[in-house]
Amino acid sequence: MTDKHTSLPPHLHDIRKQIEGHARAFGLDFYDTVFEVLGFDEINMVAAYGGFPNRYPHWRFGMEYDRLSKGYEYGLSKIYEMVINNEPSYAYLLESNMDVDQKLVMAHVFGHVDFFKNNFMFRHTNRKMMDQMANHATRVRRYQDKLGVELVEDFIDRSLSLENLIDYQAPYVKRRSDRKPDPDEPPERAVARGFKSDREYMREYINPPEFLAEQQRRLDAEAERQKRLPERPERDVLLFLLEHAPLERWEHDVLSIIRDESYYFAPQGQTKIMNEGWATYWHSKIMTTKVLDASEIIDYADHHSGTLATSPGQLNPYKLGVELWRDIEDRWNKGRFGKEYDECDSYAARRQWDRRLMLGREKIFEVRKHYNDVTFIDEFLSVEFCLDQKLFTFGYNEKHQRWEIMEREFRKVKDKLLHMLTNFGQPIIAVEDGNFENRGELLLVHKHDGVDLKLDYARETLKNVQSMWRRPVNLVSKVDGRGTLFRFDGKDHSDKRVEL
Amino acid sequence: MSLKIKQDHSRFRDIVRGRIKSNLKKFIQKGEMVGKKGKDFITIPVPTIDIPHFRYGEKQQGGVGQGDGEPGDPLGPGQPGDGAGKAGEGEGQHVLEVDVSLDELAEILGEELRLPRIQPKGKDRIVATRLKYTGVAPQGPESLRHFKRTYKQALKRQIASGAYNYRKPIIVPTREDRRYRTWKQVPVPETNAVVIYMMDVSGSMGDEQKEIVRIESFWIDTWLRKHYKGLETRYIIHDAVAREVDRDTFFHTRESGGTMISSAYKLCKEIIEAEYAPSSWNIYPFHFSDGDNWSADDTRLCVDLLKHGILPGVNLFCYGQVESPYGSGQFIKDLRESVGTGENVALSEIADKEAIYGSIQQFLGKGK
Numbered sequence: 001m002t003d004k005h006t007s008l009p010p011h012l013h014d015i016r017k018q019i020e021g022h023a024r025a026f027g028l029d030f031y032d033t034v035f036e037v038l039g040f041d042e043i044n045m046v047a048a049y050g051g052f053p054n055r056y057p058h059w060r061f062g063m064e065y066d067r068l069s070k071g072y073e074y075g076l077s078k079i080y081e082m083v084i085n086n087e088p089s090y091a092y093l094l095e096s097n098m099d100v101d102q103k104l105v106m107a108h109v110f111g112h113v114d115f116f117k118n119n120f121m122f123r124h125t126n127r128k129m130m131d132q133m134a135n136h137a138t139r140v141r142r143y144q145d146k147l148g149v150e151l152v153e154d155f156i157d158r159s160l161s162l163e164n165l166i167d168y169q170a171p172y173v174k175r176r177s178d179r180k181p182d183p184d185e186p187p188e189r190a191v192a193r194g195f196k197s198d199r200e201y202m203r204e205y206i207n208p209p210e211f212l213a214e215q216q217r218r219l220d221a222e223a224e225r226q227k228r229l230p231e232r233p234e235r236d237v238l239l240f241l242l243e244h245a246p247l248e249r250w251e252h253d254v255l256s257i258i259r260d261e262s263y264y265f266a267p268q269g270q271t272k273i274m275n276e277g278w279a280t281y282w283h284s285k286i287m288t289t290k291v292l293d294a295s296e297i298i299d300y301a302d303h304h305s306g307t308l309a310t311s312p313g314q315l316n317p318y319k320l321g322v323e324l325w326r327d328i329e330d331r332w333n334k335g336r337f338g339k340e341y342d343e344c345d346s347y348a349a350r351r352q353w354d355r356r357l358m359l360g361r362e363k364i365f366e367v368r369k370h371y372n373d374v375t376f377i378d379e380f381l382s383v384e385f386c387l388d389q390k391l392f393t394f395g396y397n398e399k400h401q402r403w404e405i406m407e408r409e410f411r412k413v414k415d416k417l418l419h420m421l422t423n424f425g426q427p428i429i430a431v432e433d434g435n436f437e438n439r440g441e442l443l444l445v446h447k448h449d450g451v452d453l454k455l456d457y458a459r460e461t462l463k464n465v466q467s468m469w470r471r472p473v474n475l476v477s478k479v480d481g482r483g484t485l486f487r488f489d490g491k492d493h494s495d496k497r498v499e500l
Numbered sequence: 501m502s503l504k505i506k507q508d509h510s511r512f513r514d515i516v517r518g519r520i521k522s523n524l525k526k527f528i529q530k531g532e533m534v535g536k537k538g539k540d541f542i543t544i545p546v547p548t549i550d551i552p553h554f555r556y557g558e559k560q561q562g563g564v565g566q567g568d569g570e571p572g573d574p575l576g577p578g579q580p581g582d583g584a585g586k587a588g589e590g591e592g593q594h595v596l597e598v599d600v601s602l603d604e605l606a607e608i609l610g611e612e613l614r615l616p617r618i619q620p621k622g623k624d625r626i627v628a629t630r631l632k633y634t635g636v637a638p639q640g641p642e643s644l645r646h647f648k649r650t651y652k653q654a655l656k657r658q659i660a661s662g663a664y665n666y667r668k669p670i671i672v673p674t675r676e677d678r679r680y681r682t683w684k685q686v687p688v689p690e691t692n693a694v695v696i697y698m699m700d701v702s703g704s705m706g707d708e709q710k711e712i713v714r715i716e717s718f719w720i721d722t723w724l725r726k727h728y729k730g731l732e733t734r735y736i737i738h739d740a741v742a743r744e745v746d747r748d749t750f751f752h753t754r755e756s757g758g759t760m761i762s763s764a765y766k767l768c769k770e771i772i773e774a775e776y777a778p779s780s781w782n783i784y785p786f787h788f789s790d791g792d793n794w795s796a797d798d799t800r801l802c803v804d805l806l807k808h809g810i811l812p813g814v815n816l817f818c819y820g821q822v823e824s825p826y827g828s829g830q831f832i833k834d835l836r837e838s839v840g841t842g843e844n845v846a847l848s849e850i851a852d853k854e855a856i857y858g859s860i861q862q863f864l865g866k867g868k
Contacts, residue, residue: 041503042503045503045504045505048505048508049505057507057508057511058508059508059511059512059515059549060508060512060549060551061505061508062505062507062508062509062510062511062512062513063512063549065505065508065509066509066512066513157551160551161551161552161553162553163553164553164554164555165554310565310566310567311565311567312565312566312567312569312575313563313565313575314565315563315564315565315566316566319566320566389566390566390567390568391564391565391566392564392565392566392567392569392571393562393563393564393565394562394563394564394565394575395562395563396558396562400574402574402575403574403575404571404572404573404574404575405565405569405570405571405572405573405574405575406562406571407571408571413564416562416563416564417564420561420563420564425556426553426554426555427554427555427556429554446554451556451557451561452556452557453554453555453556453557454555454556454557454558455557456552457552457553457554457555458552458554460552461552461553461554464552
């Protein structure tokens with residue numbers, strides 16, 4: 001099946017065959033992968049487009065391109081690899097790279113593609129996204145031709161401002177019931193019947209009057225809620241707008257394009273640490289155990305260490321990921337898990353612990369299937385790991401006007417890390433009411449979890465929501481511990497204190 | 501694959517350029533443009549156009565890092581960028597650097613502030629000569645011998661006389677074959693300018709005040725450089741005494757003690773007299789202080805120096821009074837009364853960074 005990839009020059013074709021063979025032998029299971037060799041200008045372009053050669057026209061791709069090509073020109077950064085989640089997967093190689101780099105990149109890419117194919121987070125993603133993106137591009141171009149570039153671009157800008165207002169969990173749970181009540185018929189008032197009971201004399205005991213009253217109250221509350229729009233707070237704000245905002249047809253289409261792409265890209269962000277770690281684990285394993293010869297080892301080591309470099313203020317997902325994967329493999333090889341191990345509180349015994357189970361490899365393949373970054377960190381980040389990797393939390397010290405290391409305590413580090421990953425690191429915002437104050441206004445509620453919103457951005461974003469909802473929009477959040485309602489009525493912003 | 505992204509790219513550049521224009525004020529305030537200067541280009545860090553989202557305030561959020569250090573240690577120069585959680589599809593804040601040539605920058609500034617072109621004085625009078633090699637002659641000094649032309653001449657002669665043998669192509673020039681470069685003296689109008697910056701560095705001038713002076717001087721330099729071929733800058737700092745310093749010292753010195761402005765004016769006058777003859781130089785003295793002078797007597801001396809020593813020879817004398825909590829701000833009033841009506845005098849009060857914009861307009865709006 002590799003024969004159709006004749007676009008690779010012969011020596012790369014051979015390398016590819018070799019690497020692919022090793023990857024399969026290790027048990028990696030990936031889609032067919034198409035490698036393309038590009039010059040730096042082209043690779044910058046494709047990278048700016050997020051990996052897809054065909055995207056709708058928008059200046060932010062130009063911005064990204066500008067940044068990438070400047071970075072390349074000044075020798076600050078270079079794109080080594082890029083791979084997209086599609087079937088077949090597409091991966092890009094930089095023409096000017098040395099062969100040893102190409103080998104590394106290919107090995108890395110097979111790691112990613114294996115992850116795309118097997119991790120549950122990607123199950124809902126469109127595997128023909130390449131075509132879908134081109135389709136999106138055509139649709140947007142058509143609107144631009146018909147309605148003018150400015151108008152459409154302006155709407156895209158506003159849509160992008162809301163692109164993170166999707167329900168990151170939605171693809172994995174069922175939020176709404178399938179039952180659609182008939183909107184024209186007012187539902188009858190449900191009557192609480194209590195538990196079924198055949199024996200008359202027992203009825204008083206099985207369904208005491210207080211119990212029945214309580215049940216009735218609940219049923220009424222439920223009926224009341226069903227009258228509301230939305231019935232439950234809707235975290236997919238974009239979907240709510242698509243369904244209920246007075247959008248023009250083309251606006252509706254553009255907004256749904258933005259939403260589709262958001263959902264497509266979301267899992268990549270939600271598995272960044274795992275995915276990069278996994279690919280790094282495999283390129284390192286394949287290269288060091290199978291592929292490298294003596295003449296290549298220095299260059300390989302140089303580039304590999306460049307990928308894993310850490311700097312104090314930044315967490316390198318490659319580094320954290322690969323170390324965690326190795327830690328898991330090691331722990332399951334040595335049997336460092338389970339009740340007995342967890343309850344052992346002798347530091348020395350834990351450090352010496354080795355049951356020679358050799359379950360590591362099996363375990364990591366299982367983990368790559370069923371976890372995302374949040375559950376991965378939650379389950380496998382251990383005290384020992386935190387110490388070994390010298391993890392810490394940092395924060396801004398107002399007094400010293402600088403960023404400082406705050407804590408090295410395991411619990412704090414883990415909590416912070418999880419907080420950064422939860423909901424894709426985005427504040428949780430949901431539509432609470434589409435008919436707020438019975439005036440057709442929109443009410444959004446920010447579920448405050450200890451960190452305030454960036455207010456200037458929040459106001460600007462609110463403005464963009466308003467431009468779609470057309471009626472005034474409101475956002476409830478907390479600022480410095482106080483409940484605040486932000487409102488934009490189409491002309492002016494206003495805030496007022498509210499009780500939460 | 502043709503680069504279809506060029507379209508998006510140029511669109512982005514247009515927006516950025518538009519941004520530079522409409523937000524110029526903001527850039528001046530930030531003062532980020534000063535600092536990194538290449539040969540002809542200046543690198544301006546321009547924040548990328550950031551589409552607003554609902555997101556967390558950064559400073560409250562903090563993050564997780566990796567490495568050595570005790571709690572309480574600063575993170576060091578690498579400031580937190582996007583943490584692992586945010587690394588999605590091209591998100592986070594990046595600083596983009598856009599190259600704009602100084603000329604372009606001055607152009608933008610002029611357009612934005614509606615500054616008139618400067619009419620350099622004495623354009624006709626100030627003439628220098630330059631040598632220009634214009635032709636070739638059969639006589640001249642050996643040092644200017646034109647080898648190629650000489651060779652050609654000899655080759656022509658040998659072929660013409662039949663002495664040339666293509667099997668053994670040896671060319672021997674004779675005396676007559678030699679050619680030499682000749683030159684002409686070309687008059688070049690020189691429009692040189694010198695800016696003499698004077699600044700009060702007495703205790704009452706704080707960092708913020710100096711920052712204002714620094715930013716303002718950058719823009720003044722940029723604008724004047726556009727109009728003059730050679731622009732020299734001199735720096736004088738003063739408290740009770742004045743001395744000439746280099747640029748770096750100028751912006752970073754902090755003295756304590758009294759203020760005698762006359763000392764600076766005296767030194768300025770001396771420099772002009774010694775090095776910059778008004779007949780051949782466009783002279784721009786700029787003076788910044790917080791308006792506090794030692795005594796009324798000294799102020800009188802200043803006015804005297806200005807009237808008789810400095811003003812007659814210079815294109816434009818500018819005085820910028822930076823507001824500070826300690827200064828009385830009297831000096832500008834005194835100047836206004838005594839020399840304020842002079843047509844080559846510009847006085848401006850600069851309350852804060854916001855006011856830099858207006859102040860540049862007051863200084864350079866005279867078109868001198």
